[in-house]
Amino acid sequence: MTKKILILPGDGIGPEVMGEVERIIDWFNKERGLGAETERDLVGGCAYDAHGQAVSDATMAKAQEADAVLLGAVGGPKWDGVPFDVRPEAGLLRLRKDLELFANLRPALCFPALADASSLKRELVEGLDIMIVRELTGGVYFGEPRGIEDLPNGERRGFDTQVYSTHEVQRIGRVAFDLARKRGNRVTSVEKRNVMHSGVFWHEEMVKLHKAEFSDVTLDHMLADNCGMQLVKQPKQFDVIVTDNLFGDMLSDVAAMLTGSLGMLPSASLGGKDANGKAKALYEPVHGSAPDIAGQGLANPLATILSFAMALRYTFDLSADADLLEKAAETVLAEGYRTGDIMQPGMKKVGTKQMGDAVLAALTKLSA
Numbered sequence: 001m002t003k004k005i006l007i008l009p010g011d012g013i014g015p016e017v018m019g020e021v022e023r024i025i026d027w028f029n030k031e032r033g034l035g036a037e038t039e040r041d042l043v044g045g046c047a048y049d050a051h052g053q054a055v056s057d058a059t060m061a062k063a064q065e066a067d068a069v070l071l072g073a074v075g076g077p078k079w080d081g082v083p084f085d086v087r088p089e090a091g092l093l094r095l096r097k098d099l100e101l102f103a104n105l106r107p108a109l110c111f112p113a114l115a116d117a118s119s120l121k122r123e124l125v126e127g128l129d130i131m132i133v134r135e136l137t138g139g140v141y142f143g144e145p146r147g148i149e150d151l152p153n154g155e156r157r158g159f160d161t162q163v164y165s166t167h168e169v170q171r172i173g174r175v176a177f178d179l180a181r182k183r184g185n186r187v188t189s190v191e192k193r194n195v196m197h198s199g200v201f202w203h204e205e206m207v208k209l210h211k212a213e214f215s216d217v218t219l220d221h222m223l224a225d226n227c228g229m230q231l232v233k234q235p236k237q238f239d240v241i242v243t244d245n246l247f248g249d250m251l252s253d254v255a256a257m258l259t260g261s262l263g264m265l266p267s268a269s270l271g272g273k274d275a276n277g278k279a280k281a282l283y284e285p286v287h288g289s290a291p292d293i294a295g296q297g298l299a300n301p302l303a304t305i306l307s308f309a310m311a312l313r314y315t316f317d318l319s320a321d322a323d324l325l326e327k328a329a330e331t332v333l334a335e336g337y338r339t340g341d342i343m344q345p346g347m348k349k350v351g352t353k354q355m356g357d358a359v360l361a362a363l364t365k366l367s368a
Contacts, residue, residue: 003036003316006066008043008059011088012289013299013352014072020301020356021070021308024325027360028312031367032321039066043095044074044088044289054091060098068315069095069282070308073289096136099280101269102168103175104134104248105310106286108235108255108265113333117260117342124235125258131183132241132255133176134248136269138168139198141245162198164244169205171272176242177214184239186218190227190247202244224251231255256286263287263300263341266307268314281315283307293340297351300339302329305359328362335362 009015028034041059048054063069074088110128118125143161151157180187189206193199203221210219224247231254243251256265271280285303293299306329313322337358338347
């Protein structure tokens with residue numbers, strides 16, 4: 001069956017890094033019989049320039065029909081003055097909301113060749129392999145009421161509401177427990193039950209789900225502030241971390257920096273499975289649009305390439321192909337290829353296309 005992939009390069013370095021992914025998709029079509037058809041469209045600032053909105057209804061219709069959406073990056077100073085509801089980031093938020101992508105998977109992997117690039121000691125991060133599962137469509141980012149209001153005494157007040165229901169907590173919990181069964185079989189559930197009622201609720205629902213469906217998986221609980229500290233103190237203690245939207249946003253960035261470079265990290269946002277067992281999915285690098293280097297061929301494409309590896313694994317159920325692509329990325333790093341963001345003394349500094357060339361060469365060699 002044909003696999004439909006919608007490619008949304010976006011802004012800044014997005015088109016450059018996505019161009020390398022398109023070359024790799026072509027390689028998998030030719031050499032591994034992937035059978036993928038791709039189509040490009042607009043999201044973010046470029047979509048605003050073209051349509052006056054961060055993502056058009058027509059693009060959303062294509063996203064609904066696609067098996068997977070690959071996104072580059074959105075935003076940049078060019079669009080700082082546009083109205084809030086049509087800012088480039090609104091396109092990403094609409095994709096997540098309309099596709100009902102409630103589960104954000106953020107791996108924090110430290111490749112051996114990059115262990116010295118971390119701000120932590122090599123022994124703390126070498127071999128690091130954490131999966132952070134962040135609830136993506138609920139919590140304080142979407143809860144109502146929210147807003148800014150004037151008070152009778154002349155002051156103002158800003159407010160947001162942290163709110164979760166049973167099904168929201170349990171469905172993200174199932175994703176985390178299922179992932180743990182394929183990894184180290186340990187889940188750490190993170191909240192702030194010591195000061196937040198929503199934290200007490202989150203904890204109780206995770207305990208219920210664990211007892212009813214996943215008693216074979218080890219479940220631990222940790223307060224969010226302590227989790228942030230432990231990620232810096234002893235990161236390899238974690239296997240799968242599951243947490244809400246706000247804490248997931250912060251903790252995944254902390255974990256990302258343990259690896260040495262945001263330019264190396266992929267992510268996946270997944271929806272629930274339909275009657276045919278298929279789920280909507282969006283894959284994107286963690287890094288931003290980096291407008292300061294856009295158009296210069298300097299960007300690191302590895303995070304976007306590894307995001308496609310996640311698509312191979314989670315959407316197309318092609319674990320062997322995903323392993324091959326991840327191994328190719330590890331190989332080029334071991335051979336000393338580096339873009340500017342991960343450059344180290346004695347290594348080979350390359351640009352975006354040269355890094356893509358190296359990955360393609362490694363794929364060919366590894367599959368021979």
